[in-house]
Amino acid sequence: MSELLHSFRYRNYLWLWLVVALTNTGKWVFTLAVTWQVYNLTHSSFWSGALMFASMFPNIIGAPVVGVLADKIERRRLIFIAVGIALTVLLLLAGFTAAHLMNSGGMIVMALLFGLATSTMGVSINAIVPTLVPKDVLYNAYSLQAVGQRGTEFVGPFLAAPLLAAFGPESVYLFGAATYVVAIVFALFLSVPNTVERKVSEGFFASLGNGFRYIHRNRYIFGIIVLVGLHCSLTMAFLGMLPKYVQQGLGAKSSFYGVLMSMVGLGSIFGTLFLAGVKSHALRMKLFWTSAVLSGLSLSFLGESSSNTVAVVAIILVGASQALFMTLTVAFVQEATAEHVRGRVTSVYLVLAAGLMSLANWGYGWLANVVAPKYIMLTAGLLFTVVVGIYWLATRNKPLGKPVSNEMLEL
Template identity: 30%
Template sequence: MFSSTSFQMLSVAIGWQMYDLTHDAFSLGFVGLAQFIPMVLLTFVVGQVADRFDRRRIVFICQGIEALIAALLLFGNVNGWLGKEGIFAAAAILGACRAFEGPTSSALLPQLVPKSMLQQAIAWSTSVGQTTQILGPSLGGLLFALGPVSVYGTAAVALLVAAILTFLIRTEPIERKFEPVTLRSVFMGLSFIYRHPMILGTISLDLFAVLLGGATALLPIFAQDILHAGPVGLGLLRTAPAVGALLMSIVLAYFPLKKAVGLKLFAALGVFGLATMLFAISTNIAVSLFALFLVGASDVVSVVIRSSLVQLQTPDDMRGRVNAVNSLFIGTSNQLGEFESGIVAGFIGAAPAALVGGVGTLVVAGLWMYLFPSLRRMRSLAEE
């Protein structure tokens, strides 16, 4: 929780500070790209590492490095030497750390709960994650109003606490298969996903839908130039999707998806696209917050379905590699989506870019219903 909250705080601060320095939508897009590139380059390395070494220690090391980066951003602001190049470098290193931490944490979860409770555990884990996305952007926006030093200092301390707590976690030892590292073993996670159409369909659906519909990178522009809401408004805009996702994840934790899972997935995606379009045309902060609330609530349905399928149908000795590929798809839809949004907004403007993205999401949903009929007909998460 401390780690995710801090990462959200850093995302708010880095985005706002970059736009404050450059007033350039392209720069915001390149911040997303700087975080995305390490994720692509390290994906298959991450999977091998997570399946061969202590996952708890991997997460601990990543959080320690993230704390160091936050501290460097703090000192860079205090001493006045932090520029856009330093922000790009920090974003890249944070992206590399998250590339390791994300899939390793996901692969660690099944070691902590029995399989019969895994779906509920994933839903609760998602709700905790969304809580951090509420706290992180809100704290990030409020603290940035006091100055960037406040944000980076708080994040550094919180990440240090997260690293200590992770180090104290105790898990049951598991038997690992130390097979030789070959091209086949490295790409086995990708092969596993390809052989399971429902997992492939769900992951790729999320990839293309959020790639087109995601407008996270444009929030500083909406907050400053369209809604005139300032840093606090930016924090609220980043918080709104997390509030919707939190409430929906709690609902899913108490009432797990058991029937017509495929149809519910596509219905949620339709809501996601329409809500994105509403946000694009809004010039009122209340309407914008409501639209982003719906975006978060609908998106978490896909998150829980995808995560549950991956964890329930993947053997433990492959979870690191499969989760690494899954994280690559998630990162592609988020970081590369931010890059795409920034580039398109640079040419046609922020609002038209978000509107086109919402329409694109609806098109993808219709296309995937045709391409993956087994996904559309999926009744429960336990289906093979």
């Protein structure tokens, strides 16, 4: 057990992990409440998908900006800015909802602002982790971070679902706001090494361009990021149509919607905790390909679920395989990235991951008004499984192995 929790021996990493756990609890509490609220206001999966798109869209525009800033200014400062924005959004949502003044358009605006906060947090935290632990502990650190991030997909909805059913979404927003207040307290104890890009006089666009060139020259990083984009757009973009799937596909109520959301997180805990104890690179590569295939097949299984019990089993598998895949890919990329360009590489990763997922969420939400959600899940899951097979065949003679030396990739 001590080896499994090895990264917690580093005090600043522990403070960061607590910030991650609390802010992600707030994030999933927000997601639970807004998707359910907008669906019940509009009775349309289009608006649920649009809301998910709005909450992730800032990753497309904002993440590159944050990535450049993360290489130029203190990264802890970005955490405080992000937490402040998210806290303000949750308090506004609670107030407007309680006053019966919230409509679908207002919720889209709130989701955009909240997405800006989560985008800033994502880039900053992923860029900070390698500065807090030794390189040989990096996979353990990212695995435990994923427990804090994805495990809250279980904790957040599990705690918030009874509030949603009993008191409505405004109580859920207040609960989410409380998690961000506590996160601010823990962030005050966090000390982050000052890592500033060497070319401090370099302009914004030149700096951003150098980040893209760095990724393109490192085929290892480039290949992983492309597959992550396909994974997120095909297998992880189902939340926008989940409320309709629960109500019409399974004939269930809001309480079971909360259960399904929390089961994604429970599966994530299983997947990432298992990875925390893995030290073999060869085993990590096997888990990489296995989790990629299971991400597709488990989503198809969810679409074909005929009862609430089967749906719970399927969505646990979805959570476990997706969390394992995403944790491995972010650790692969961070291990291969030089410190002076880490923020920009992280931002590109998030642009393709969350950015494409936001577009797919909106598209699937619209499509779910025409086609039953279960058929969309079935098709998207099988399509990604085929993509993984093609990708494996294309790289089996030049397999994804250890990254090239960063000395060969100096800007």
